[in-house]
Amino acid sequence: MNNSELLEALDSVTTIPPIVYRDGRIDYDAHLKNMSYLMNRNFLSDGRKRVISLAGTSLINHVGLDDQLKLVEETGNLMNDNGILMSAIVLNPIGEVGDLIEKQAALPRPPDLYLIMPLGGIYSTEGLYEGLLEFANRYGESCGARFLCYYRNERDRDPIVLLIKNSPYIIGVKVGTCEKDVPSMVEDVADDGIVVWGVGDRSTRGAQLGTKGHTSGISILCARAGDEINNAQRIKDYDTAFSIEEKVKAFEEIRFENGRAYNYSAVIEAMKLSGFNDIDPGEGGPFNPFPPADISKRIATAIEGLMEYH
Numbered sequence: 001m002n003n004s005e006l007l008e009a010l011d012s013v014t015t016i017p018p019i020v021y022r023d024g025r026i027d028y029d030a031h032l033k034n035m036s037y038l039m040n041r042n043f044l045s046d047g048r049k050r051v052i053s054l055a056g057t058s059l060i061n062h063v064g065l066d067d068q069l070k071l072v073e074e075t076g077n078l079m080n081d082n083g084i085l086m087s088a089i090v091l092n093p094i095g096e097v098g099d100l101i102e103k104q105a106a107l108p109r110p111p112d113l114y115l116i117m118p119l120g121g122i123y124s125t126e127g128l129y130e131g132l133l134e135f136a137n138r139y140g141e142s143c144g145a146r147f148l149c150y151y152r153n154e155r156d157r158d159p160i161v162l163l164i165k166n167s168p169y170i171i172g173v174k175v176g177t178c179e180k181d182v183p184s185m186v187e188d189v190a191d192d193g194i195v196v197w198g199v200g201d202r203s204t205r206g207a208q209l210g211t212k213g214h215t216s217g218i219s220i221l222c223a224r225a226g227d228e229i230n231n232a233q234r235i236k237d238y239d240t241a242f243s244i245e246e247k248v249k250a251f252e253e254i255r256f257e258n259g260r261a262y263n264y265s266a267v268i269e270a271m272k273l274s275g276f277n278d279i280d281p282g283e284g285g286p287f288n289p290f291p292p293a294d295i296s297k298r299i300a301t302a303i304e305g306l307m308e309y310h
Contacts, residue, residue: 020282030280043227055088076109105143140169186210222309250302
């Protein structure tokens with residue numbers, strides 16, 4: 001796809017399914033089962049393709065580079081040309097991640113774009129700009145890669161805007177902070193890229209402020225909810241979008257409370273509690289076991305109204 005087609009495709013729901021673990025290892029069969037659910041349960045309007053991202057809710061920070069390559073390969077083979085595939089990358093160490101992009105780009109079904117996760121460690125804003133500009137241009141030119149930046153740190157705002165304006169390979173930003181940051185980001189990015197809401201399905205206020213599309217970490221449980229929220233937003237039926245958001249509110253609040261402590265584990269617990277046999281939660285991932293009993297009880301209550309959206 002060219003940049004224009006890719007930007008249009010991102011004005012949608014980007015689903016971020018949890019990577020499934022058993023015995024401390026990725027269960028690829030279970031992962032593909034979950035991908036099949038997401039691909040088969042597509043309620044997006046106008047025949048739009050589903051966007052799937054292996055990213056934050058997927059625990060991508062805890063996945064080795066070999067497993068990242070295999071995950072993208074197997075997910076891409078399953079999706080074929082029937083969806084949009086986003087591969088998140090953590091730029092530490094940057095040289096090895098560059099090698100990973102080259103390998104992913106050479107797959108029979110490569111990613112359509114890459115999500116640049118927030119940079120860790122010590123860095124300056126000047127260093128962020130110079131480093132990401134050189135990185136994006138190098139792999140954009142050599143591999144045809146396109147990138148979306150994930151904005152989480154306030155001081156990174158201006159460098160990210162400049163990157164979108166100055167690199168043809170950085171096509172937008174995922175806002176993972178708060179609604180107040182949206183209007184100025186939309187204004188400054190303007191026609192140079194897309195601004196995607198990145199804090200879950202409670203995204204309608206962001207859409208009213210100018211974001212296009214949103215990310216969903218709960219689509220693996222209730223795919224129709226996020227899809228219908230986005231469908232309503234695209235035709236500016238904000239009343240319908242807000243009414244569906246009310247149904248996901250309690251579950252999303254659990255996921256994002258206490259510094260997103262249960263962002264991953266609340267989803268896999270909900271998958272387990274749901275009893276649905278077309279999805280597989282696994283046994284909990286690195287640093288993210290199933291939540292304690294009191295949280296599980298809250299999750300059970302929170303998802304009662306979501307089962308109809310599976």
